[in-house]
Amino acid sequence: MKGRLPEGARLERFRERLRLLLPEDRALGIAVSGGSDSMALLLLAAASGRPVEAATVDHRLREESSHEASWVGERCGELGIPHVVLEAEWAQRPASAVQEQARDERYRLLGNWAARRSLSAILVAHHADDQAETLLMRLARGAGVRGLAGMREVAPLPGRRSVPLIRPLLTWRKSELEAICSDAGITPRQDLSNVDAQYERPRVRHALAELAWLSAEHLGRSAAHLAAADEAIEWATDRAWNESVRLSPTGIDYTRSEPVEVQRRILLKILGTLGTGQEPRGAELSRMMSSLEEGGTATLRGVLCSGGRIWRFEPAPPRKQRT
Incomplete structure (x- = not known):
């Protein structure tokens, strides 16, 4: 690796958040696609001193995916981080709801990997810009409080609820993560589906970029307030269950x-x-x-x-x- 690992205020910011979200020091699993977000997460985790392993899911939906997975493996080798490629298993290649089916398969593979390796959690690189897009997408669908609360920093891994899914970068901007990769001398891989207007998220991303008055930080703050409201409703629900529900x-x-x-x-x-x-x-x-x-x-x-x-x-x- 030609450049340098994260250090100083950036590294301490990451370490402190990770300590709050996952105090124990057992091995962590990192999902790394090769894009700037997950590569920055990999670099931060490598510099943090926590024991980590990495996995790249090859969805086998694009010709370039196997080469991208191999490239991530090479970067992990340079960092001394164990890496594995998890290949999607399709009975039939998805023809519709491609991104949704790819996400489900990705979490299934990551959950199985976490169980095999006895990993304490899976870390993913969702950031503040992703959170803003998620909030707008769910708002457009008429979501309620739970949906508008957006992505949580800690949530059960879909399909394997015993494994925590950790998002330690939800307060980081994409530009900050790109800077980390640049300082490390890494040129991230580009997944063209991330800019393909046939998918909802790239369309929302483009619209958000054109609205200078709409701030990703402020949208993320709103999502955090809604998450707190959601917790309050859950507390009230638990009380109501004990008072108003009778099991027989x-x-x-x-x-x-x-x-x-x-x-x-x-x-x-x-x-x-x-x-x-x-x-x-x-x-x-x-x-x-x-x-x-x-x-x-x-x-x-x-x-x-x-x-x-x-x-x-x-x-x-x-x-x-x-x-």
């Missing part, structure tokens, strides 16, 4: 008196307790609540729900097989 061998009774958002979260918890484990979409939950408020019945995610003064929930009977 045959099902769950809910005597509701709470604000609507708390009711929604209690229903999600009930469906998660009795149902298939698949969380319903917001519109599905709203339709079910409307039906129960009118005293009707509904079946959702394997749960039979009955309205009235007390809402009743029990496992839905198995569907009759057609003969």
Whole structure:
């Protein structure tokens, strides 16, 4: 490596945040694609003194991906960091919702890797600009408080909830991460899908760049405030669950008196307790609540729900097989 590792205020800023998010000193796993964001994370982690390993997911959706993964491996070798390439396994190459399916496969592979290597957490390089884009994307879809809270610094890894997913760079701007790579003499790889207007995030990124009055820092601050509000609602939901929900061998009774958002979260918890484990979409939950408020019945995610003064929930009977 021709340049220098991060040092001084940059390095201390990273170390302090990582100490707060993950105090223990067990090995960390870093997801590194080869772009400027993840390469800066790799450099910061290498300089931090924490034990780290790196993985690159080759989604096998672009011709360049295997070369990019090999390039990351070479940079990790220069830094003395163990590196592995995790190859996506497609029964059939995705033809629609490509980025969503790639994300699911990426987290599946990272979760399996973390389990094999007994890693304490997976670090990813989402930053303040990513957070601003996420907030705008979810706002455009009409998301509620939980969605508008954006990405969390610490969250369960999708598909393997026992492994923490850590985002230590959420307060860093992309320009700061690019500067770290430049100082290290590294020219990051470019994934052209990140600027492809057929995908939602690149379109939002372009629109955000054209709105000088819209600040990524301020949007990130709003997301943090909404995350705090979300925690408060969760606290209220836990209290309401203890006071208003009764479990029995045959099902769950809910005597509701709470604000609507708390009711929604209690229903999600009930469906998660009795149902298939698949969380319903917001519109599905709203339709079910409307039906129960009118005293009707509904079946959702394997749960039979009955309205009235007390809402009743029990496992839905198995569907009759057609003969």
